[in-house]
Amino acid sequence: MKAIVLTAFGGIENLQLQEVPVPSVDAGELLVRVRATSINPLDYQIRRGDYPDYVPLPAITGHDVSGVVERVGAGVTEFKPGDEVFYTPKIFGPKGGSYAEYNVVPQELVTHKPANLSHSEAAAITLTGGTAWEALVTRARLQPGESVLIHGGAGGVGTIAIQLAKAMGARVFTTCRAEQAEFVTSLGADATIDYERSDYVEEIARLTGGGGVNVVLDTIGGKTLERSPHVLADGGRVVTLVDIATPQNLVAAWGVNAEYHFVFTRQNRGKLLALKALLERGQIRPIIGATFPLKEIGAAHAALEQGRVNGSSLRGKVVIEVS
Ligand SMILES: NC(=O)c1ccc[n+]([C@@H]2O[C@H](COP(=O)([O-])OP(=O)(O)OC[C@H]3O[C@@H](n4cnc5c(N)ncnc54)[C@H](OP(=O)(O)O)[C@@H]3O)[C@@H](O)[C@H]2O)c1
Numbered sequence: 216m217k218a219i220v221l222t223a224f225g226g227i228e229n230l231q232l233q234e235v236p237v238p239s240v241d242a243g244e245l246l247v248r249v250r251a252t253s254i255n256p257l258d259y260q261i262r263r264g265d266y267p268d269y270v271p272l273p274a275i276t277g278h279d280v281s282g283v284v285e286r287v288g289a290g291v292t293e294f295k296p297g298d299e300v301f302y303t304p305k306i307f308g309p310k311g312g313s314y315a316e317y318n319v320v321p322q323e324l325v326t327h328k329p330a331n332l333s334h335s336e337a338a339a340i341t342l343t344g345g346t347a348w349e350a351l352v353t354r355a356r357l358q359p360g361e362s363v364l365i366h367g368g369a370g371g372v373g374t375i376a377i378q379l380a381k382a383m384g385a386r387v388f389t390t391c392r393a394e395q396a397e398f399v400t401s402l403g404a405d406a407t408i409d410y411e412r413s414d415y416v417e418e419i420a421r422l423t424g425g426g427g428v429n430v431v432l433d434t435i436g437g438k439t440l441e442r443s444p445h446v447l448a449d450g451g452r453v454v455t456l457v458d459i460a461t462p463q464n465l466v467a468a469w470g471v472n473a474e475y476h477f478v479f480t481r482q483n484r485g486k487l488l489a490l491k492a493l494l495e496r497g498q499i500r501p502i503i504g505a506t507f508p509l510k511e512i513g514a515a516h517a518a519l520e521q522g523r524v525n526g527s528s529l530r531g532k533v534v535i536e537v538s
Pocket residue numbers: 255256257342343346366367368369370371372373390391392410434435455456457478479480481519521522523528529531
């Protein structure tokens with residue numbers, strides 16, 4: 216099969232199109248013909264060498280699949296050849312990722328693809344959607360009538376998190392560049408904060424009359440853990456998705472009895488089934504900002520890393536059409 220193989224840590228030139236064997240299919244696994252995948256920051260973080268201990272080289276990475284079941288292993292009863300499926304492969308798993316014509320996956324991670332989505336759309340949502348679900352539903356326990364500050368609202372996670380929070384009946388504030396304000400408002404954001412020109416702590420105080428928000432979703436890092444208590448209502452929750460590389464002062468968290476959650480998304484079918492119901496009802500939709508063929512994966516990495524495509528700010532996901 217054709218696959219994009221990461222041959223060394225570093226730049227996009229290390230992502231090489233090669234002919235490699237199709238992975239073996241063991242009991243309980245499916246062989247899936249990958250029709251589309253998408254790029255996540257984890258992919259360029261792995262490529263540049265942020266997680267060398269978890270990724271022995273050469274490696275096939277990639278964390279979203281939409282495709283068609285080709286073959287099933289012993290004991291698989293829920294899927295058959297020809298079924299259209301979508302999922303996030305096991306992260307750092309032994310059978311390789313989704314930058315390939317075929318992927319092998321344990322059946323418990325897989326869900327039938329929503330019928331109203333194309334393969335490109337379905338591949339744009341498995342990791343980001345699963346992460347947004349885990350952050351807002353499982354960890355933050357966001358409730359109808361509560362308010363949430365979603366950092367990075369125009370990004371892969373942010374575009375889904377805004378829609379999910381609205382579907383849950385929350386009031387949504389989000390940070391983005393000024394040129395993205397109209398776009399994120401169209402997704403359901405009640406107010407936008409220009410992260411380049413204004414201070415989100417001051418803006419949230421103004422927008423909530425000093426009351427603060429119930430939940431912060433941190434997709435950015437930096438000083439967000441330290442600053443979040445200043446935008447939180449009493450008993451508020453902070454959910455962060457990013458590496459916390461430097462110590463931060465959390466004394467202010469006491470003042471509002473803040474709750475902190477550190478999420479590294481876990482794959483499971485339950486989250487995808489819940490997202491599928493929302494997708495089929497049209498309550499959320501995947502946002503695709505750019506599409507590339509498999510052989511141009513380097514350009515796709517660069518687009519996500521720079522947040523730019525054709526001279527404009529990227530909106531949502533970068534998708535790869537595989538076959
Ligand atoms: N822990 C987990 O399980 C997990 C899962 C998924 C993602 N993540 C992490 O979460 C982060 C976001 O992922 P993603 O897929 O949404 O990435 P993405 O598609 O690149 O989106 C990031 C967004 O943040 C915006 N942004 C950059 N700096 C900002 C700032 N200071 N304030 C507000 N917004 C800012 C970017 O806009 P501009 O480009 O216009 O600046 C972009 O729209 C990444 O670090 C990723 O590794 C973690």
